[in-house]
Amino acid sequence: MRFELTDDQQAIQRAAKEFLASRYPAEEVRRLALEDDRGFTDEQWRAVAELGWPALVVPEDDGGLGLGVVELAVLQEQLGYALAPTPLLSTVSAALVITAAGDDAQRTEWLPGLAEGERRGTIAQLPPAGGLEGGDAADGALTATLEAVPDAADADLMVVPTGHARLAVVDMSAAGVTIEPVDGLDPTRRLSTVTLDGAPSTTLAAPDAVALAHARDVIAVAVAAESVGVAQRAMEMAVEHARDRKQFGRPIGVFQAVSHPCAQMLLEVEGARSAVMFAAWALDDSPDEAPLAAAMAKAYASDAGRRVPAAALQVLGGIGFTWEHDLHFWLKRGRANAAVWGDARSHRARVADLLEL
């Protein structure tokens, strides 16, 4: 029994941390979030692709590296810590679902391109606002309005749930696809409304309920891992401020009204990290435990990811509420992550179901 990263996993962690620290300092995160039209650059995407990150969990037979969810979680935590704006998670999510539900020909068509970073993908998560037409027929022409699709403006393909464990892939450059960028809560992850008006689609031909549920759990745990990194960074900002800021002639960290909330942040960050690492391991190696472990991880990390930055803002005081301070980017990502792929309450409901309550 070893509840810690292997040497290889630590190497991935170190490499990711160093790369992200050098390429995505807070000024660059801010610039991409507020000034860049697309929220990332081609050069940045190429660098991410060269590191093999889009290929990480794609099976080797499909042109990927075939690594596990633990490796993905390790990477995602660092991405959350740096808050690197990148369409990586959207691309990985699309690849995970295509792996779970595509037949051999479809996997061969899409996965190598996604793994190499030649193409980018995304997945629509919210149910279509006014329903969806055309999902009943195989490869039907789809009509729907899909809101809040992440990284859609620069995606080559989009996975759309069409009902009853059916999924379709839409080519984003096809006729009948309109992409309208919208403002989101979190400016480091761009959202769009995607309108399909009789858009051509390809139905994923080998949907397997267990594999799809697994893929969804992997995505939820990847988001949860990101929230661990978000919370860790917010906590570090709070602790640094509590050490440096002086009032009443002393650093404010000596006051227990400040230091105890910081300790509470650590409790939540470490708890979320344990829950996420356990879920990632279970998704790789212990399928029976995996659904419950994933639900617990997303529930706990959703709460930590929104509460820790909020508590950090309180420690920072007025400065933490300003646009100039960087904390709000992490606060917004933590809040947004808590809402997607199942919020804490819905995952607790799942925990209760799985415990047969």
Next chain:
Amino acid sequence: MDLTPTPQEQEFRDQLRAWLADNHPGPEPEGDVAGFEFRRAWQRRLHDDDWAGVSWPKEYGGRGATLVEQAIYNEELARAQAPSTANVLGLAMGGPTVIAHGSEEQKRRYLEPILSADEIWCQGFSEPEAGSDLASLKTRAVRDGDEWVVTGQKVWTTLAHHAKWCMLVARTDRDAPRHKGLTYFLMDMDQDAVQVRPLRQITGEAEFNELFIEEARIPHENIVGGEGNGWNVAITTLMHERATLAFGLQIRVKITLGELLAEARESGAAEDPIIRDRLAQLYIESEVLRLNALRGLSSIMRTGVPGPEGSLGKWQWADVNQALTELAVDLRGPRAVLDDDRWTYRYLRARANSIEGGTTEILKNIVAERVLGLPRMR
């Protein structure tokens, strides 16, 4: 990451599980004296087959078990609903302290009777005016030839009424800085100069006591870890208390939660969406407690020192156990006014969880100062 047990770990578990199946003595009898004698007999049975001090070195009657094996040991005893041992403080704190700081002579003298429960241990740290601020303690020891003469008062002394030995921290140098003037003694409780008075708790029981010490005598050779080094030795004891007891406690929480979930299923209370949400949250927190403990073990095995997870465990355990017993009482509805239920007892007993063995406030200070590196309050 690999949470599957190694073949040796699995074998350890299988062996212990089989032993427990053959040797479990059944439920504990009612009453303080009968209960204590029952626990003493149980500990002797454990010791006869070398199951009393699994983590201790083999040469002193232990098994030299790894930390993971200790965790498995605690897990299996809890799962089997095995009784507690009689010499809890000797096993969890006194023995490990003697092993860490004692002389070879002291190890030969004290360890075996701890394991066999022939000599029960208690802990004389807290005083009426020195609780969380332990280093301000006033109990005084003055050298008199080969002996020390001790006068003072101790409080919250669990098991003092059964104990042969007291782990006593007293001030031996009043001129030294307050952390430096302390010495750790093993005091013989069998002397008229030591008076034990039981303290009743809000549960009605008397688990702990006050000690009144009036010129008690302790041979010089009963100092552990050297004169003036009492603070360091006491910290070892407290760290063992938090690390070792906390691991067993998180498993007890899971068993208690299992009972509550079963009741909530049966009564239909779990169908209420708010209750359902609270039960799920408690389950998640109890799992996080377990996972943090496992992670802590791996980190201690690699680095030799407890990681941040270790310092958090006792605090988090208190939070979870209090929330759990609170919800259990909520589920009684208006019947909660009756005091006829084990949940009433557990609810009341859990109030002490955030105080005993280091208050939650002190643990938060430790986390803030030693883990996060925030400036010290003092």
